[in-house]
Amino acid sequence: QPIGVLCAIGTSVNVDMLCAAIRSRNVVQFYYSRDKAPGTRTVEPYMVAYNAKGRLALLAWYLGGASESKEGGQGWREYVLSGVTNVAILNQNFAGSRPDYNPTGGTQFRKVRCAI
DSSP states (O other), X not given: OEEEEEOOSSSHHHHHHXXXXXXXXXXXXXXXXXXXXXXXXXXXXXXXXXXXXXXXXXXXXEEEEOOOSSSOOSEEEEEEGGGEEEEEEEEEEOOOOOTTOOTTOTTTOEXXXXXX
């Protein structure tokens, strides 16, 4: 059962919702349209920051849903926010510790807006 549902395309509203979910460590579900397998994703959100191409993006641990990855299993994924819509913060928490997570953004991300 979502505790918040909002439709927006690449707006600061998505950033605010995703940052709220990151702070509370809530699982998030959204529709993603910027790859070869558009569809609903369920993820643990870890960071909102600018990627190497200067696009605002979500770094998240993929749990399930559509995936262009051939493996399709759980793991780190990057979602450009201009492709994220129908964000729902789920009433499901996560621990906030996954392998190889760098809260500073490392070399991949800069200008971190929020992070675990």
